[in-house]
Amino acid sequence: MQFILTDEQTQFRDAVQRFLRDKSPTTEVRRLMETEEGFDRQVWEQMCGDLGLAGIHIPEAYGGLGFGMVELGIVMEEMGQALYCSPYFASAVLAANVILLGADERHRELLLPGIAAGTRIATLAVTEPDGRWDEGGITLTARPAADGFTLDGTKKFVLDGCIANTVIVAARLAAGGIALLLVDGDAEGLTRRSLNTLDDTRKLAELNFSGVQATLLGPPTEASAALARGGDLSTIALANEMVGGAQALLDSAVDYAQMRMQFGRLIGSFQSIKHKCAEMLLDVELAKSAAYYAAEAAAEDDPELPALASLSKALASEVYMATAAECIQIHGGIGFTWDQDTHLWFKRAKSSEVFLGDANFHRERYIQCLEATA
């Protein structure tokens, strides 16, 4: 297990960081969060084309760069820090992971090169109105039809569901079990509604399927495992994004404490503020250690992946949210205003806290993993 980045990985992080600092200042975040699409196509094309980030962990055979989860984690962390608005997580992570694990060869060749190039924007639709993140919550049905399958039901909390031109749907088969199916974004019978989100930097949709034509992505016997493992990998990627966001909040809190004067001295000289910041740093470092370790473990195919995914997400969920709350507290009144940037990260912390399962969910799942291996 490697506990420190290699020189190449550090250089890679610097390059990603430079790009995002340049392209995703908060003025851009604020502009994009007010738009329907929620991202800038030109920056997206540069990010996918010049830097190849959308294919960072996709094998070269499918048009990607062929790196692994550690490099994906680096990208996610930097995007979290910059609050970069784009369908990256939906397409290059959530959908791509499930396609890599659960699609047959034909579909991998069909879908992955476009995802890597950024020309195809995909998303994954698993969760339904009851908000369950596990397979047990899937009730949308897939019935065999003349030309594949017909889907009926509703998916909710679908990330970038309105802009995706490719939707990977997890559905329940009439014969039992689940399957992963491929649906076009503009398929007949598919109604997409943009949800009003607390976090405007991450767009969610409700997708209604009424007799929608779909094709099997891969053999249904592998769907369940692909969904589970893909979910774990994406959870780990999200945890890495979250620790990046938490770091941005910590930096902002410390910077402010070092310039704000009250009672004739910098508020950063009061132990009440210094100690808060020290605890925040410890929180962020612990969550980072878990997120990095989980990404390393994923890259090395660790059999304890489910437990590590839950560990990293539970810590990230708590830490990101707590750091956001403390960051506002340290800013005081100005921290509660719209013009100050903290609320942008606070809201991302909230949406990330619950997306793919909150801390309670993952703590319970972690204990179940330990019980299963005991």
Next chain:
Amino acid sequence: MSDEQQVRAQVRAWLEANWDKNATLVGWRNQLADSGWGVPHWPEQWYGRGLPVALNTAIEEEFAAVGAVGVAKVGIRMLAAATLLEHGSDDHKKRFLRRILTGEDNWCQLFSEPGSGSDLAGATTRADFDGERWVVNGQKVWTTSAHHAEWGLVLARTDWDLPKHQGLSFFVIDMHQAGIEVQPLRQMNGHASFNQVFFTDATIAPENLLGKPGDGWKIAMTTLAHERRGADALRRWGRDSGLAGPIYDEERAEIATVIEPYKWYPQRAGRVDLAMPRASDTGRIQDPALRQDLARLLMLSQAAEWTAQRARAAQEQGKPQGPEGSLGKLASSRVARAASLVHTGISGADSMLSGADSPLDGVIAEILVSVPATSIAGGTDEIQRNIISERVLGMEREPRMDGGPFRDVPKNAGRSR
């Protein structure tokens, strides 16, 4: 051949030619000191071979493979040695280092006082030079193993007109003298691992001053930096070899004496290892609220371990040991408190019992009454937070009230002189 393989071959050859399990402990350790294989990371001039610390593990493995005993390493002795190596004169090194390694001399550290805990530099134990020697008066506390130490590292005030950090000096004091009285200090968990040490006109020979008068604070910082790594050393060196023979018996007796004060330390850290098995054995693992607390604890403990490994990895790449130690210490406090909560949840009403009536023959009770020490000993959580915020995050220092001549600084009642 890599450096490690070369060194392994060398140490193997040397042990083959020299290791004799029928030697006396001190005799063998003198041989180790002469060869440099006892402390290979020390300078060649001083009983070492000038090898990188990273090779120590490999060398220790070669020792273990043939059952060879190492130099004496447990206790305060290694803090003393590190301090002497860095700040001692050649005369100090010549007089003290060999007998530290052979185990003939035990050491103690006399820093904390009843009136200066977190504020260590506020020490009021005084050393006055009477023309021939230093005369020491005052009181130290929290001194581990003072009752069987030959020598003590003492921080004492030699100038009351200078600001407080500048008026301290650092001495080696002979513990076997009439002016020193050592009393055990009983803790809330019933153990008496520490001592109070009273000085009444105790004396120190002038050549036992380390550095110059006024260098005390700087030198004490060296000792403390090594202390923060001490827990790890205890784990590694406090183990019984399990081998039979007179030399092993001698070593076993030595270790038993030195580690006696530390035997509750695992309980103080919370015994996270017991949480999952105890939760399963008692059936309490069925309780959803306990499962949440248990997961919190195990995740925190795991993440703290990885954070320490990240710091070590950075250090191995040449970054100096920095304030990450403070982060680790703060993390252990959190872990210990979380563990105390979980053990209470698991044990339920049994948490009210102690000794033989408490689960695991008193171990659980010992956890519950020892954990509060974790966030105090070796620098309180509050001090760690100051260190982290000032040295890692670069935040402002709190305005201080203790500038100017130390004589005029407000002190605890009954301690101003």
